[in-house]
Amino acid sequence: MSSKYNIPRGTFDILPEESYKWQYVTEIxxxxxxxxxxxxxxxxxxxVEELFERSVGDSTDIVQKEMYRFKDRKGRLLALRPExxxxxxxxxxxxxxxxxxxxxxxxxxxPMFRYDRPQKGRYRQFYQYGIENIGSNDPYxxxxxxxxxxxFLKKLGLKNFVxxxxxxxxxxxxxxxxxxxxxxxxxxxxxxCPDCKTRIRKNPKRLLDCKVPGCKKITQNAPxxxxxxxxxxxxxxxxxxNYLNILEIPYKINPRIVRGLDYYNKTAxxxxxxDLGAQDALLGGGRYDGLIEQFGGRxxxxxxxxxxFERLIFSMENENLSFGKQQTPDVFFVTLGxxxxxxxxxxxxxxxKAEVSAENAPDKESLKAQMKAADKSxxxxxxxxxxxxxxxxxxxLKNMENGQQELIEIDKFIEVIKKNIK
Ligand code: AMP
Numbered sequence: 204m205s206s207k208y209n210i211p212r213g214t215f216d217i218l219p220e221e222s223y224k225w226q227y228v229t230e231i232x233x234x235x236x237x238x239x240x241x242x243x244x245x246x247x248x249x250x251v252e253e254l255f256e257r258s259v260g261d262s263t264d265i266v267q268k269e270m271y272r273f274k275d276r277k278g279r280l281l282a283l284r285p286e287x288x289x290x291x292x293x294x295x296x297x298x299x300x301x302x303x304x305x306x307x308x309x310x311x312x313x314p315m316f317r318y319d320r321p322q323k324g325r326y327r328q329f330y331q332y333g334i335e336n337i338g339s340n341d342p343y344x345x346x347x348x349x350x351x352x353x354x355f356l357k358k359l360g361l362k363n364f365v366x367x368x369x370x371x372x373x374x375x376x377x378x379x380x381x382x383x384x385x386x387x388x389x390x391x392x393x394x395x396c397p398d399c400k401t402r403i404r405k406n407p408k409r410l411l412d413c414k415v416p417g418c419k420k421i422t423q424n425a426p427x428x429x430x431x432x433x434x435x436x437x438x439x440x441x442x443x444x445n446y447l448n449i450l451e452i453p454y455k456i457n458p459r460i461v462r463g464l465d466y467y468n469k470t471a472x473x474x475x476x477x478d479l480g481a482q483d484a485l486l487g488g489g490r491y492d493g494l495i496e497q498f499g500g501r502x503x504x505x506x507x508x509x510x511x512f513e514r515l516i517f518s519m520e521n522e523n524l525s526f527g528k529q530q531t532p533d534v535f536f537v538t539l540g541x542x543x544x545x546x547x548x549x550x551x552x553x554x555x556k557a558e559v560s561a562e563n564a565p566d567k568e569s570l571k572a573q574m575k576a577a578d579k580s581x582x583x584x585x586x587x588x589x590x591x592x593x594x595x596x597x598x599x600l601k602n603m604e605n606g607q608q609e610l611i612e613i614d615k616f617i618e619v620i621k622k623n624i625k
Pocket of ligand 1: 286317319324325326327328329330331463484485486487488509510511512513514
């Protein structure tokens with residue numbers, strides 16, 4: 204068929220043949236979040252634009268180039284959320300979650316929007332899972348947040364990933380480090396890409412993140428953040444590492460991880476999968492002390508991560524991992540003749556109420572056409588009801604895998620099916 208309308212660039216449909224994979228990874232994520240006592244929070248898909256400008260940062264690519272902005276009918280400036288942390292923190296402050304029980308460990312799931320150049324692993328609408336742990340600056344919490352990500356990836360069976368960690372220091376360290384970077388990059392100013400020429404003024408650390416080959420080469424000998432950490436940040440980073448060792452989570456220190464958003468400080472980390480090609484970050488996160496206060500809340504710290512489901516599913520496919528079973532009906536009703544059709548309709552309603560998944564083909568008449576439909580549906584059993592069976596108050600149960608048939612009492616058929624599909 205040729206559709207009159209096409210899907211917008213950079214977006215995709217999750218088709219029935221794929222949706223069970225998404226259900227599977229979502230279910231596992233919820234389970235892991237539950238083991239760590241995180242609760243779900245759901246925020247709107249759009250927020251006031253300023254929320255992201257002020258927190259993610261107005262010099263970042265996300266805000267400058269990638270945000271979907273629009274005005275509503277009253278002229279309010281809104282944006283489709285490009286990420287999940289700012290909305291969660293906004294809700295945390297707005298709803299005084301610091302005063303409510305079990306409300307400081309939060310997880311979210313849902314679509315995010317960034318107007319970026321689409322490619323494999325990068326979309327304009329993509330789906331993230333994420334957690335936020337608000338209220339503690341104990342370095343153990345950094346390690347625990349990292350552990351949630353680790354346990355999730357491991358539970359899915361993934362092997363080809365590495366954890367890279369860094370500390371980008373606090374405000375004080377950043378000031379000194381930024382100066383060092385400006386001093387280092389200034390002699391190369393003419394060779395930097397136009398974005399980096401702006402970054403050097405606004406947020407020099409982000410030069411380290413630039414993917415333009417010329418800039419990448421220049422950054423190779425740039426000073427390392429780790430040499431500029433003050434005593435407190437250094438110690439905290441060491442403690443995070445100690446806890447990761449205790450938790451037996453392998454990691455690599457990568458002083459180049461800066462994270463693209465302005466609100467990050469201290470611990471920054473990414474899980475990388477090199478098989479993914481250019482878009483190799485499976486999930487990333489870090490600390491954002493100061494953000495809660497910036498949004499009008501108390502001066503309490505926070506740490507979290509977010510990951511994309513698309514790259515996760517690619518990684519699982521690359522490693523030939525299982526997504527559980529695709530959903531198929533337990534039973535398929537085949538009926539012959541008008542009277543049996545009516546009786547079948549009453550029975551199918553009963554089995555569904557008994558929590559058995561059931562299907563039929565009311566628009567097909569012949570046995571052959573209905574059995575073909577039963578085959579195509581991949582139902583585990585078919586239930587065949589003709590005039591003869593009806594008059595005996597019986598129904599034929601056919602095992603679709605081995606073809607075996609038995610005649611069972613209509614009165615007891617739900618019981619028998621339940622036993623068989625267990
Ligand atoms: P970020 O907020 O950019 O650190 O992104 C966190 C995670 O979300 C990344 O590690 C990816 O898995 C995923 N992600 C970010 N941007 C995109 C995108 N445009 N398309 C698909 N996944 C993305």
